């Protein structure tokens with residue numbers, strides 16, 4: 001419901017709300033607004049303050065007490081701190097000042113409606129089926145609460161997060177905890193499909209509708225009927241397909257490629273991405289109206305770096321699972337192994353961790369315990385500071401850039417020149433003291449003499 005006496009603003013909001021998939025009513029005075037609110041049910045009121053019959057704040061408490069108890073966003077051209085404070089005190093959701101950018105209002109609208117949906121959603125299921133999601137960190141618990149919330153409603157959900165953070169796992173969890181659990185869960189990776197195939201894969205095709213379409217085939221949308229459709233990497237949907245998919249989402253009807261009639265489909269959408277869809281909207285490569293539709297709720301998955309405390313539990317459970325899968329004895333895990341894992345950056349998140357554990361199990365062979373030495377070499381360096389070996393003196397090599405191209409010396413020549421440089425420095429420091437030279441260099445007297453001879457150095461006089 002838009003209560004504003006400026007027809008241009010009303011038109012702008014009506015268009016925006018329609019684009020976001022909502023219906024909008026308009027009132028131009030406080031009185032008209034109140035009457036409508038008392039007769040209809042509204043989720044949200046966009047309330048202007050300067051109205052012909054008074055200041056909108058006057059009717060705010062009354063509006064919020066109408067049967068549908070709508071959320072209210074104040075829109076005003078005369079923003080002042082006191083007005084904003086009063087609005088919030090009376091329970092307004094947000095306070096937007098004119099002039100505004102569409103983004104500045106669309107976000108509070110989405111959030112207010114999400115909040116409202118969450119409020120109305122059935123209570124969180126007492127025992128959420130975790131669907132193999134591992135982790136007890138606060139951030140994962142927050143995500144599980146979101147899953148429970150999403151599972152209790154039928155709203156479209158957008159799951160965002162870096163690669164390997166478990167977007168598909170969480171999508172399945174939403175499905176398995178929803179009333180659609182006994183119906184199909186269909187996942188499609190939009191990024192893996194060639195552009196020419198996306199449309200027919202999603203919508204299906206009639207026989208002979210294009211070369212190679214030898215039989216009539218239902219698309220994945222129809223296969224997801226009654227259940228959940230997961231569009232993974234939704235940012236990779238070509239613009240043309242975005243348009244037809246939006247239509248299907250809005251009208252819940254699908255038409256096979258080359259077909260004439262339409263079919264009713266009932267599916268719940270869970271989309272996922274690791275791209276910045278808002279940025280893609282600005283770059284005009286993702287439709288704003290589709291983004292509004294698919295992001296009725298959003299679940300942001302944390303990276304593994306943000307939930308370091310979960311690494312240990314994931315490691316134990318996954319090592320056990322992998323050992324069972326490969327039919328080998330499960331291994332004990334040393335504290336150093338955990339420490340080395342905790343020191344990593346994990347850009348590939350849980351998927352990367354599982355791959356590393358697979359490597360470690362293979363490299364451990366018959367060894368009963370996993371140690372850092374079983375990890376891929378590039379992962380060991382990050383944990384070196386935790387190794388139990390006492391730290392050695394750091395060594396500053398007396399070399400600079402070795403030059404570019406093919407003129408790098410052989411390793412043997414390089415070692416020889418470093419060795420000679422070392423001996424020269426040693427002789428300078430010990431000032432003829434043989435014992436001291438043996439002590440510092442850590443090599444025996446005879447070996448030291450051998451080396452001095454080799455390099456034609458005579459630091460201790462003739463011998």
Ligand SMILES: Nc1ncnc2c1ncn2[C@@H]1O[C@H](COP(=O)(O)OP(=O)(O)OP(=O)(O)O)[C@@H](O)[C@H]1O
Pocket residue numbers: 132133134135161162163164165166167168169170232274314350351354
């Ligand atoms: N919290 C978790 N608990 C247990 N396993 C997890 C968890 N998160 C991810 N995994 C595992 O990590 C692997 C990658 O997960 P998934 O495919 O769901 O990630 P994704 O975010 O969809 O990745 P991408 O963006 O690359 O498609 C899977 O084997 C999944 O089971």
